[in-house]
Amino acid sequence: MPHPGWTGFSFDGIGTRWEISTPSPLADGHRRRLLATVAEYDAAWSRFRPDSLIAEASRQPGRYELPAGAAQLGQLYESLYRLSGGAMTPLIGGSLEQLGYDARYSLRAGGLPLPAPPWETVLDWQGTVLTTSAPVVIDVGAAGKGQLADLLSAELRARGVEEHFIDASGDLLNSGPGPGLENGLENGLETRQETGGAAPVEVALEHPYDPGRAIGIVSLGTGALCASAANRRTWGDGLHHVLDGTTGAPVRTVVASWAMAATAMVADALATALFFVGGAQLREEFEFSWLTVYSDGHAEYSADFEGALFS
Numbered sequence: 078m079p080h081p082g083w084t085g086f087s088f089d090g091i092g093t094r095w096e097i098s099t100p101s102p103l104a105d106g107h108r109r110r111l112l113a114t115v116a117e118y119d120a121a122w123s124r125f126r127p128d129s130l131i132a133e134a135s136r137q138p139g140r141y142e143l144p145a146g147a148a149q150l151g152q153l154y155e156s157l158y159r160l161s162g163g164a165m166t167p168l169i170g171g172s173l174e175q176l177g178y179d180a181r182y183s184l185r186a187g188g189l190p191l192p193a194p195p196w197e198t199v200l201d202w203q204g205t206v207l208t209t210s211a212p213v214v215i216d217v218g219a220a221g222k223g224q225l226a227d228l229l230s231a232e233l234r235a236r237g238v239e240e241h242f243i244d245a246s247g248d249l250l251n252s253g254p255g256p257g258l259e260n261g262l263e264n265g266l267e268t269r270q271e272t273g274g275a276a277p278v279e280v281a282l283e284h285p286y287d288p289g290r291a292i293g294i295v296s297l298g299t300g301a302l303c304a305s306a307a308n309r310r311t312w313g314d315g316l317h318h319v320l321d322g323t324t325g326a327p328v329r330t331v332v333a334s335w336a337m338a339a340t341a342m343v344a345d346a347l348a349t350a351l352f353f354v355g356g357a358q359l360r361e362e363f364e365f366s367w368l369t370v371y372s373d374g375h376a377e378y379s380a381d382f383e384g385a386l387f388s
Contacts, residue, residue: 080242090115098242131215141207151202161353166322168193170214190325223345250341251275253299275299285333295384301341305348306333328352338365
């Protein structure tokens with residue numbers, strides 16, 4: 078979704094469609110730098126290309142030096158691995174490949190679900206260094222798109238583009254006007270706030286069983302809103318991309334989730350974590366608001382999730 082009244086810059090990257098909206102058109106040099114940031118991220122983290130850094134880890138154990146952002150990503154995954162009892166893990170790549178979500182997009186299961194290997198037996202992630210004791214298929218898709226959105230936002234700010242709105246196929250980041258001004262989620266719709274902060278944008282929450290309908294709306298001010306749903310990246314007989322690392326099978330109890338946080342990386346990761354861990358438990362360690370829709374039709378949400386559900 079483009080920001081109302083702004084100019085959009087659209088492109089494809091890491092397997093998804095992006096649109097970056099700004100009050101004025103981006104200069105060609107800015108656009109080239111944004112595309113370079115996407116290419117650099119893909120070259121490090123894509124499990125779908127044989128020349129990526131983590132592709133080598135799937136072929137042989139060893140010590141791998143990753144980009145600076147790997148430190149934050151590793152800390153986040155380690156926390157969510159612990160909180161979910163191993164259900165949410167960056168080692169889920171082999172489980173996804175087993176069910177057909179592989180580099181060839183075969184979308185044909187190769188056998189029964191395959192649990193992910195326990196983190197503590199095969200992986201040591203210290204800052205930007207990964208050390209593996211066996212070949213592992215790493216997949217950071219649960220947080221990677223959000224982290225890339227944050228990196229693109231940082232690149233825009235470095236170039237003096239303080240105001241911007243990033244749409245990564247439904248995962249959204251609404252920038253504020255920069256440090257020193259009022260930030261936070263604000264109520265309102267598509268109007269500039271004289272008191273500072275990003276102009277809130279009203280976002281429809283997609284129905285988990287009917288993409289043409291919405292189950293509610295939410296107002297996104299400064300910060301990120303990310304979603305995860307069982308109706309996205311589906312194939313075969315009820316297969317989808319949100320797998321439980323302890324079993325290797327798709328999660329059946331939750332069908333959709335949304336998370337709002339200060340950064341897109343955290344919002345993206347927590348939207349997936351809500352498939353495994355209750356929002357109230359996650360709030361003990363993370364500052365965010367949330368909505369989870371369960372397969373039996375009921376929904377749970379935090380009191381500060383600034384939106385409305387339709388009856």
